[in-house]
Amino acid sequence: MGISVLKAGMLTTLQDVGRFGFQKYGMPVSGAMDSLALRLGNMLVGNAETEVALECTLVGPALLFEAGQLISITGGDLSAKLNGxxxxxxxxxxxxxGSTLTFGKAVRGCRSYVCFRGGLAVSQVMGSKATYLAAAIGGWKGRALKKNDFIPFLSIDNRATENVNWRLGSGLYPSNPAKSIRFTEGPHYQDFDDDSRKSFCSDTFLVSKNSNRMGYRLDAPALRLSTPRELLSSAVTFGTVQVPPGGKPIVLMADHPTTGGYPVIGQVIEVDFPLLAQLQPDDRIRFERVTLEQAQHLLRSRSVKMQLLKRSIALKHEK
Known part of the structure; x- marks a missing residue:
């Protein structure tokens, strides 16, 4: 028993927290664009934080439930409806x-996550169930969902008809009405000229329509090195902000390559990854510089809150 796909949506894939330990072979981590939303969704239904879920982008799918199940929906608001x-x-x-879960267009954010109690019955590839589209591996047949796909549940929740009268508070998942993204200086930050460094910290950048799970292309006045030079390729990660020769920054996302040869002006801090993941094309953002110590403090603080929340939710599921 599982879900039948009545409508696929714009880009609906199966994602977990990613595929670790293989970057030295050129295999990206991939996984959820908004891993915080995925982790919180799994907590809500009593799963391990790393369990696979559906990532729905901008316009979500329509799903028929062929068995009762306990689910959660987190991340961006894609106008979800259950039986209308x-x-x-x-x-x-x-x-x-027999219920139908449908999604419309995004009214806030870009990506919703649907987590299922017990998870979905798909095989691991290199220790992960995440879909990596470029290599056509993981998830459901290595691709985005299509109409008439059927994905089995890993288990059936006998409590799926019970009413649940509690929900997650708004304090842990970040809100970003100003669309401000914090970063630490990249290894080549000081190699950019004064105007470019000032521009990066003060200008507004437009998220290009030519953006995807690999990276966001940003449009604004070009950033320039003080002295143009060739660079050796070096390791990159989620949130790395590279500047190619044209001067338009690229923020690397979940399906980023493992190395890059463009100068790196900044690194988005981890606690702001969800803010990046929920940006839509044509959104405008600004960058705010913080220190490494500030970034570490923010991450530790979130980690403590996550652990407390996990214990609290576990107690609710035991009742």
Missing amino acids: KAVPMWKPIAVSE
């Missing part, structure tokens, strides 16, 4: 057999 009625986010939702 608006369904709340950030809480466990009991879905009965």
Whole structure:
């Protein structure tokens, strides 16, 4: 028993937290663009944080449940409805057999995550169930979902008809009405000229429509090195901000390559990855410089809150 895909949506894939340990062979980590939303969604239904879920982008799918199941919907708001009625986010939702979950267009953010109690029955590739589209591996047949796909549940939740009257508070998942993204200086930050460094910290950047899971291309006045030079390729990661010869920055995302040869002006801090992941094409953002110590403090603080939340949710599921 599982879900039948009635409509695929714009880009719906199966993602977990990623494929670790293979970057030295050129294999990206991949995984969820917004791993915080995925982790929180899995917590809500009592799963391990790393369990696979659906990542729905901009326009979500329509799914028929062929068995009752406990689910959660987190991340961006893609106008989810259950049997035609608006369904709340950030809480466990009991879905009965024969129900249809549909999504419309994004009204806030870009990506929603649908987590299922017990997970989905797909095989691991290199220790992960994440879909890496460029190599056609992982997830469901290594590709985005299509109409008439059927994905089995790993297990059936017998409590899927019970009412759940609690939800996640708004304090842990970040809100970003100003669309400000914090970064630490990259290894080549000081190699850019004064105007470029000032521009990077003060100008507004437009997220190009030519953006995807590999990276976001940003449009603004070009950034320039003080003295143009050739660079050796070096390791890059999620949130690395590279500047190619044209001067338009690229923020690397979940499907980023393992190395790059462009100068790196900055590194987006980890606690702001969800803010990046939920940006839509044509959104405008600004960058704010912080120190490495500030970035580490923010990450430690979030980690403590996550652990406390995990214990609290586990107690609720035990009742």
